[in-house]
Amino acid sequence: MTLKKPPRFAVLQLSGCAGCEVSLLNANEWIDQFDLAFMPLVTSAYDVPEVEVLLISGGVRSDEDLHNLRQAVKRTKKIVAVGTCAISGGVANLGNRDEVRRLFLSQTERHDLPRLLPKSQPVDTFVDVDLYLPGCPPTPELFMGALLGPEDFVASKTVCQECGRKKLKDMKPAHLTGSRGGEVDPDICLINQGYLCVGSSTRGGCRALCTRPGHPCVGCRGPSDILIEKDSQVWLESIQRIFAAMTDIPAEEIHEALLSPQLSLFLFQFSDYAGTGQAPRPKEKVL
């Protein structure tokens, strides 16, 4: 696909934060290898032309998003859903709790503007997706992987394997550190230091971007291949087991922390957790 005339690609931005686009701009290598036909953030085009690959970022939040999505997918051979928002409805999914949604709709309806849908939807609620590229946002390297051919992208199964921090047998915290742990030891596993890091269950490919400088992984890449087609309950249990083995933290404490909004945003983006009722995405389709 990378040979001959440079393939044309387009980027359709629905309701998101543009972080995915900013990351793509960092992946400078595509400039020589691809022809960017449409990306409103950087080009003055208003309609998606015929392209080989369509990258879609952002969730479907308004009737205008939905219209643009339906128009754009007619003109492409391959559809890639990029980032948490396109895959799960995204951060706006947090607003899908019923009480927030009611409040939201009653406050924000305006007459002369695109109508907001009752909830923010993932792209694949409406169209078939050929490839999922999770990450909030996916790194430039992952973008290049998706463009050049996911078959050739080499990554570890989990973030843990890409992280390189040492797991110690004899360092067992009794409680979660929260975010007030003081300075983080640069070489020791964050779980040993009492952080709720879910890198062990999260798919690799980001090269352990957050954990290496000392921040626990919140799972923005979604679950690893062995978990991704299973129920979110299975992931919860797998994380529980790791904490049971490596720490003395009470199970209830872990359980409660795992249900926090920050994790529901990221790790559980592929699950039925937020009540999207979607079938699991096949792992072959996820980079």
Added chain:
Amino acid sequence: MTTLTFPLSRIEGHARVEIEVHEGEVISTRFQAMEKRGFNLMVQGAPAEQMPVIVPRICGVCSTAHHVASVKALEDAYGVQPPPLANQIRELLLLGQLIQNQATSLFVFTMPDRLGVESIFHITDEEADQTSQFNIAKRALMVRQLGTDLISLAGGQFIHPVKAVVGGVSSSIDQEKADAFRQRLKAALPLACELVDYYWEISLRMKDRIGTWGDDQPAYYISSTERDNPRYNSSIIRVMTPAGECCREFTANAFRKELTFEETDYSYAGRTSYQGGVIRANSLARANMTRSMGIRRADAYMRRLRREFGHPAHPILLFDLCRGIELVYAIELASQLLEVDFSHQEIDLHYTPRDGEGWGLVEAPRGPLIHHYVIEKGNIAFGEFIIPTVHNMLAIERALRVAAERYIHDDQVDLELEQAVGRVVRAFDPCIACATH
């Protein structure tokens, strides 16, 4: 009555301009933000300590500013003062953001207007050759990438940073990496200056072609950077009168008293005013309110600005030129700040979280950004985000009216109007994802 509608590209987010015209007379100019996610409602009930990871997702372009403002709001509520080195690392984060943002606005968003091309990726070699011998797109993206790389170095993640935590930062900067990055910044500084000179030059040419720098009446200016040696990890908001007098100073928690906010029914973003007057935030506001940048190259550009346009300066397109000055400034200053000793210094303090109320302020690329939280039982009971783009809404609409009146005549509409609308809006570099959140 006719309504002219202009969809907008090369800005952050989804927006359009509507101009109502009746028999050649401009009735109204509206800037409409077209999207909404509802972060202020979504964060209700979230554990307060997770805010610094959640709120960067308000905007991938301004994520760093939200990250730091959020940590500062929590620190205000908990009564914690981070150690000096942590503040320095946060400043570096904000400078990374400034480099990234100003380079994007200059080269990706507005340079195509000056060259008459569809995008920076469509600049042909001949066009580039006419004035200079370099591949503009690649260079521009390289300078821009310094910004995201600095965010990674100081903030952990490259788009949605993670390293600022309540009480400080979660890890310091590796000394070797700091040194290597400083060398990169030094090497890039002359390149950035060349790009800024080139930008200034093509802006002058555009001005000759269209015959204006974008005149509009003077406005109030608002910024939270200091008069000398501006810093973006800021603490006081200042207001300047249209005549150039500093007339007011206040802290973040007083914003409701000082500024008037109102919603509109035609946009998902609201707008603010100061004592009934139009306000401007962003690069030109900072330039007008700064006496000295305190650093060599940037001060040379400042002197050029003053020489050519006086002080305070009001034409709209100067916002763009001022972004160039700040790009140079951020690269220069970041390389200076990276000279410190990053090891053996305290970077993080222990603290005890408590319920209460907090305000966090930073100077984002688009102006003063405030996060305001009320914390009950460790969770966010109320959260609001005071967005700099919202301060510029009235100013954008007023400048659009000036442009519309210039190009709409009794019998016809000048085709230049569409370009003018784009130029005016992009000069303010609005961020729709933030403005609506």
